[in-house]
Amino acid sequence: MPLQAAAQKDTGEAIREGLSKWYRLRAVTVEKTWVSYYPFLLSRGYRLRPRYNPDWIPSWTLPGNKLHASRCEDSLHIWLKDNILDAVHMADDVKVVLKLVPTNSAELRIVNLLSDESKRSDPRNRTIPILDIFLYTDAPDYTFMVMPYMRRFNYPPFHCRGEFVDAMRQFLEGLQFMHENNIAHRDIAPKNMMMEESRVVPKGSHFTNDKFHVGIGESFWWKERCSVGPVPYYYIDFGLSHHYPDGNAGALTIGRLRGFDGIPELSDTEPYNPFKVDIYQFGMSIRNLVKTYPALGMFQPLGEIMCSKCPDDRPTPDEALQYFEEIVRGLSKSQLRARMWQRGDRLIHRITRTFCGCYIAEPYEEIEY
Secondary structure (H helix, E strand, C coil), rough: CCCCHHHHHHHHHHHHHHHHHHHHHHHHHHHHHHHHHHHHHHHHHHHHHHHHCCCCHCCCCCCCCCCCHHHCCHHCCCCCCEEEEEEEECCCCCCEEEEECCCCCHHHHHHHCCHHHHCCCCCCCCCCCCCCCECCCCCCCCCEEEEEECEEEECCCCCCCHHHHHHHHHHHHHHHHHHHHHCCCCCCHHEEECCEEEEEECCCCCCCCCCCCCCCCCEEEEECCCHHHCCCCCCCCCCCEECCCCCCCCCEECEEEEEEEECCCCCCCCCEEHHHHHHHHHHHHHHHHHHCCCHHHHHHHHHHHHHHCCCCCCCHHHHHHHHHEEEEEEEECCHHCCCCCCCCCCCHHHHHHHHEEEEEECCCCCCCC
16 A cells, blocks of 8 residues: 555544544443433432432343343444433333523524414414423523433435425424414524424334334334325424514525525625525425435425525425425325335335334435435
């Protein structure tokens, strides 16, 4: 190997090793913080997983346990989500998600606004319901929000166009609702678009690794959404959101958004309309779903117009929803029900999905976006 190539390889390995070490140290810090929250949360009726109990003893070290740590649920740790974790509501044994936010944050104000009874009664309100809110008494500058446990909306894979249509319709109506209430989300991406899993994945999934029921290697079973619907979909994470009481037409903001470098108007100095950015972000999700599922090609024009370079050329949520419904009306019932596959699906995955309703082995990495 030439010296220059060898040096580059050594440098790359050193960088990867350094990052891995940093992530491990960061994970330890984050997890110790949640351990410190454990007694308080228990007093409020919420129990974290055994790993975060101050008295936790790793199960793989217990006498008689011959399993390797990688085969034990309590070996799974969180990484950088230092303010969000799953728990069990002890009163009814239901899994929930806890999020710690500053008490004076815009996020908490927006969540309270969206949780108002008049807003919650609107069927287009596809923002995550809030089950409970309480101050962290050890640090009153912070507040815990409690939300239902959800999973990402794009896994398990879509079975047919009808499932995609149901999801996108709810998300478009949710975007319409937020904009009508003068709220710009500003972080519309698959990681913040969720579905309620109880009908689709009856055995549930693990917060740390939602490709498994209990977080460790096993078959992952689900039911097709079209066979158990309706399936509710929700937006989460309002940490970047903003409320513009005076309306969205003249709303302006500045600042780049991590992960959205492709949006042309983002700037740290030149103001732009955040509602137009929401439209672009939604369009990105549609475009990438079309890339993942070739059978969704008829929705490509909608994604493209929502991602127009000129913000003024992008449709409003009302117009986007109208365009979407026009496309859907052009599809027959058989076209909506026909099975579709992801680009890159291998024969083994098609066979196990068709005849077993699951992935027999660990799911392969589907196309991410």
